[in-house]
Amino acid sequence: MSSLASLKPLEDTTIRGRTVDQLRRLVVTGELAAGMRLTETELACALGISRGPLREAIRELVDIGLLVSKPYKGLFVREITRKDLEEIYSLRTMLEKFAFQEAWDKRTPEALEDLNSRNERLITTIGTGSDPFGPIEAELHLHSWCYELSGHSLLLQSWNRLKPNLQFYFAMHQQAHARQGPERKSHDLYIRLASGTDLEAMLDHLNDHMRQGLETTIGFINTA
Amino acid sequence: MSSLASLKPLEDTTIRGRTVDQLRRLVVTGELAAGMRLTETELACALGISRGPLREAIRELVDIGLLVSKPYKGLFVREITRKDLEEIYSLRTMLEKFAFQEAWDKRTPEALEDLNSRNERLITTIGTGSDPFGPIEAELHLHSWCYELSGHSLLLQSWNRLKPNLQFYFAMHQQAHARQGPERKSHDLYIRLASGTDLEAMLDHLNDHMRQGLETTIGFINTA
DNA sequence: GATTGTCGGATTGTCAACAATTCGGCTTTG
DNA sequence: CAAAGCCGAATTGTTGACAATCCGACAATC
Structure with a gap:
């Protein structure tokens, strides 16, 4: 097995x-x-x-x-405008909040272990600077957790359609800023709340998490 | 012009x-x-x-x-299982609630007039029993209003992907029950709230509206 | 001088034939 | 008799050539 x-x-x-x-x-x-x-x-x-x-x-x-x-x-x-980015993030926020609602009661110990291992992988990947796109993929894989756990195939499908657009933008942004992708600490709270017992707190955090992601990356878009 | x-x-x-x-x-x-x-x-x-x-x-x-x-x-x-249908409806509920949030402050008099004309068309189409699929299309066109008004192209795109699946199921259900599609009165409250000032009431109604739609149509699916 | 007509080049749209893969049932084998 | 191997029919995957369409620039016309 x-x-x-x-x-x-x-x-x-x-x-x-x-x-x-x-x-x-x-x-x-x-x-x-x-x-x-x-x-x-x-x-x-x-x-x-x-x-x-x-x-x-x-x-x-x-x-x-x-x-x-x-x-x-x-x-x-494709070129990404500020409006595109805002749409991607707002839709993503909604999808992920929904995913957590659906997945909340399905969080078995195994599932939480899986979540942690995804986080570990993200941290490890950030450490090794070999593949500049590794961290991006690892972060998205971490976020995929709730969609997969939800068991909602249509929702997962929507996420999988949205994901490449995020990936595209992350890489674009990373290249422009020569930065090493996601921060190590930025997902600690995410993991803690996702493993906790307060769904509302998780949903609130998602709003913050996403808004923060949007704001820290929206700077260099030329508002075409 | x-x-x-x-x-x-x-x-x-x-x-x-x-x-x-x-x-x-x-x-x-x-x-x-x-x-x-x-x-x-x-x-x-x-x-x-x-x-x-x-x-x-x-x-x-x-x-x-x-x-x-x-x-x-x-x-x-495609064949539709009960789970498929539940997924379609739950995703749709979420999308439409989001659409109303985004569209709420964009409801100009012209937009409301547009909404009413779509409702008129639905009522008219229900009257004439010539094309059995007319009412289905008219109902979906009515619901498209909030997505179009939201100005959220990604959201509209998601709706347009979901729509054919609803259409497919409606037709399937209608055929199985030899019924004439949507009821005349079922959208009165929807229109009234959508034209009103209480967004929360609208969102609550959407939950009801969708759940009702799901429950009244879920009966004959063989739970494969 | 602005609008309309026309022409060549480039790009996508379409087709019919060919190759590769898979599946299901039959045969073989232990 | 169970399990593995094999074969042929059906289906999809792929190709290269051909046709239709569109765009942009230049010329003609009013």
Whole structure:
């Protein structure tokens, strides 16, 4: 049983699946600069695939919001305005509060252990400065906890759609400020309240947590 | 200016766009029965198009949740379980409450007039029994008001993703019960509170409104 | 001088054929 | 008789070529 739990889902073998992953990575890491223009033919050539599966992959990223398609003009990497960011954060706040409400009574000891291990991983990852995007992923993985625990598949799906946009913005912000991502202490209270008995306090904290995240990162957006 | 405002966006000219529309219509009206098996080749043949654009259209509907794709086995029209329905309603309740919070201070006289006209249209549509799906669309159009008014594009997008699932279920339920869709009076209080000054009362009513909608329709689902 | 018409280049949209993968049942084997 | 291996049909995945569309700039016209 324990050996089965350590099994990781085998990597997507279809070209479309791999292309989605790769394009998403390229976008959220900023390797494809925001606003950059792409064309299907170029991309297909660069990736060494044909346009069929590429188009399907592109359409998925467009749907998520990472790419913007301007018909007959080209494909563009999304740019984030202040309004976009505010929308992302306000929707996220609401989703996460809902997730905690749904997950609250499902917090078994195992689940709380899982939460702690995610936090540990975040702390560890912040320590090692090798992969600059590791901490971002670790933080989002920590926050995914409540969504997964909620057992609400539609909610989890919404979160998974929102996540890449956050990832994208985090990386963009990190790059612009040359900073090392999330702080070590910023999630201590989050974990403590999430493990505690006061749901209302947790929900209140989420408002603060999110607002703080928004405010500390909103500075350098040009209010286009 | 007034003549320009009456212009409607010209219908999607791409095969993919039209296919998405048509497939969605077929699914939400129940013309393609829930659980029904489809194959790309069959569909492409029946629609008179090739598999390229069809695949892209399919993928969009799969993403929304109207179709489920079982690789190498076929494509299936989604089936709705009791849990699905509860998830749809709980998420919708949360989204709509949020929408009203965001839209509350934006309720201009014009906006309220718009709301009333949507309600009028719903009442009218219920009267004429020609198109059995008219009332469903009219009701969803009424509920779209708060999302559109909120100015929150991400929120509106979430609603637009959820909507077809509701539509699908409404039609399914209506067909099973041979009923004429929404009641005339069921939205009176909704409109009155939405036009009023007590946001809290509106939010409370949304809880009731949704729970009622869920309870009156949950009966015939086989709890698979 | 501003509006309308036209043309070339670029991009996306579409198609039909081909390749790869999977599943279910049958056979084989111990 | 149970379990593993194998085979063929069905389905999706992929490709490269072709067609339709759109944009921007330049020319023509009023």
